[in-house]
Amino acid sequence: MTWWCKRLVLLGLWLASVANAGAMVLDPAAQRVPLWTALQAVADPQGVLTPAQASALAAAGHGQSLRHPDHAFGHWLPYPYWAQFSLGNPDAESQSWLLTYELPTQDEVRLWVQNGQGDWVEHLQLEQQRPLAIFSGLLYPTWRLKLQARQEVRFMLRIDGYNLMRFPLYAVRDDRFVLTQGNLHLWIGVVLAVPLVVVLYVITLIPVAADRSLPLFLAMAACEMLGSMWVSGALHQLLPWFSRWHTGWLGWAGYVGLLGLSALHARVFLGTHEDAPVAHRLLLASAWVWLALVPGIALIWPETSRLMLVMGGSLHAFAMLYLAWRHHRKRAEPHRLLFLGVWGVYAFSGLLYVLYRLIQLPIHVTLISNFVQGSLVAALLGSAVSAQIIRKRNLLQASMQRAQDRSLFYATAQHDLMQPLQSVSLYAQALRSAPTRQHDTLIRGIDEAVRAVDDFMLGMRQMVSPPDEYSPYWPVEFSPV
Known part of the structure; x- marks a missing residue:
């Protein structure tokens, strides 16, 4: 033919x-x-x-x-x-x-x-x-x-x-299938390498930074990676003994755990116990909902599990985005801005999933966005944690330097004050036994010694007074003579 x-x-x-x-x-x-x-x-x-x-x-x-x-x-x-x-x-x-x-x-x-x-x-x-x-x-x-x-x-x-x-x-x-699988494995490896590097870096910070947010961040990263591996299919490929039903539940549990842990992490990371006590209590309630209530409902009505994750997770993301925005407005700092970016990514991903349910977006749009989201969030949140730790370390170093400067200043002040005070003591002892004709001379010496003390105290007050715009992190530098 x-x-x-x-x-x-x-x-x-x-x-x-x-x-x-x-x-x-x-x-x-x-x-x-x-x-x-x-x-x-x-x-x-x-x-x-x-x-x-x-x-x-x-x-x-x-x-x-x-x-x-x-x-x-x-x-x-x-x-x-x-x-x-x-x-x-x-x-x-x-x-x-x-x-x-x-x-x-x-x-x-x-x-x-x-x-x-x-x-x-x-x-x-x-x-x-x-x-x-x-x-x-x-x-x-x-x-x-x-x-x-x-x-x-x-x-x-x-x-x-x-x-x-x-x-x-x-x-x-077959050849097209092999080529496609190779490209997918390459992209999966590249995307998962980013959170792995960030996690390893944060682990190195644990011995040098006593920060309660670090263990929560590592737990969140583990949950995010578990969910990402499920979305990409890598979890089933890695552990084929688990059916896709089982890996689906593992991935679902990873995302639910991530949402619950994120509420606990925000309480520590943003310091809501000091700035926002109401938000502090609401975050704790949200953690209980995700870690206890949602799994309980899923056990009774498993058909609602993905719907709760999609709709509830989207609402959670927008609520956390609002909370992060409020805290950033109160005190604009780099780590708070990065934290705001984290929940901006989650809110965008949640919006995509809602649209996926409503208007039937292409499958690859939600799969790719959800998979890349994990890498991007881990990078942003890891950077936020690192920025916060570096900020705390700088504040601690500045505080130690101020303490050292104060010690040196007080030692110098004690030395400079000792001479006029000793002079006053000597003049006072001499005044008791001196003849009347010498009293005026001794009294002038006492006046000069007291005036020297007053001048020194005035100079010290001018030296340690802060500038007009007070900053809690203003470093005091002393140059004792």
């Missing part, structure tokens, strides 16, 4: 696939084929449908076509969905593809294939077909597909979990 004939056959099959949304022809020359146009989505509110039942519903016209690649189902409290689709090989030779579901945070994704007898057989993912070992998982669900010459195969995909129900499904060639 000539090249032009083959192109015409593929074009005819493609037109047939457009007319029949249940079929998708895989071009042998393609590297990556999006499959959303071939999908028929079927809702499973009770979560009890079998592949055959879901396929029958789709054949009876109860399936829904996707309006665009980012079409989502179940905006607030999602339930399982099925997707039926068919893949066809128009070539005279067999084809091998990888089917990828490119959403790492979906809790469960399963695939069934219809065999020659019309039965549905579950098709295992790649990672389920080999021995489990550390780093043996994949960033997102992937299956190996083999299509014989002129063969068309029907599939049923079932997704379940607490996310929105989306179908980022692609047929990908």
Whole structure:
């Protein structure tokens, strides 16, 4: 068959696939084929449908076509969905593809294939077909597909979990898959390296800085990294023994712990016990909500867990942003400005997640923003902690220098005062036994000694008086003669 004939056959099959949304022809020359146009989505509110039942519903016209690649189902409290689709090989030779579901945070994704007898057989993912070992998982669900010459195969995909129900499904060639995975691993390594460096630097500050905010910052960084690894799929790849359900709960717990610890950290970092007692109590209540109440509700109604995280976390971020802004206005300092930037990043990320639920933003927008957020927040918060510690160290050094200068000044003052006071004592003793004609001379000596003491005290008061604009950190420098 000539090249032009083959192109015409593929074009005819493609037109047939457009007319029949249940079929998708895989071009042998393609590297990556999006499959959303071939999908028929079927809702499973009770979560009890079998592949055959879901396929029958789709054949009876109860399936829904996707309006665009980012079409989502179940905006607030999602339930399982099925997707039926068919893949066809128009070539005279067999084809091998990888089917990828490119959403790492979906809790469960399963695939069934219809065999020659019309039965549905579950098709295992790649990672389920080999021995489990550390780093043996994949960033997102992937299956190996083999299509014989002129063969068309029907599939049923079932997704379940607490996310929105989306179908980022692609047929990908092996070399394109390997290249994509390599690039993703590179970006994950680069992004995670930033908070790791910041954390290691902050750890070195612990022996030299008795700051109660440091352990809280390190705990927050650990929670943020746990959540970021879940969002990127790296957590499941690192620990494939944990299913995506389990890694989903681990990542969720990381973000919930981060929000609770952030309230405790703000109490210490901003010093709210002195400046804002009401905010101090509210922050403690917020910590209890995130660390105790929210996990308790999630145990009873797990389907609300992601919704509580998205909506509650967004409100928490904006409340913390307002609190940080107020404290920065009271006393503008570099570490408070950096802290304000931290919650600006969180508030922007929370806004994106709300929009993701409302207007169906593309998946990669929220995944990338959430993953990069962890690195950016760790860098900002680590810089804020470092700036605060450096500020405290400078204040301590200035205080020690002032104390040393005062000691030197007082020693010099004692020496300079001793002479006139001793003169007064000597003149007074001489006055008791001296003849009357010498009294005037001795009294003049006493006056001169007292005047010297007065002059010295006046000079000392002028020396230690602060400038007109008083600053609590004004360093007093003495140059005793």
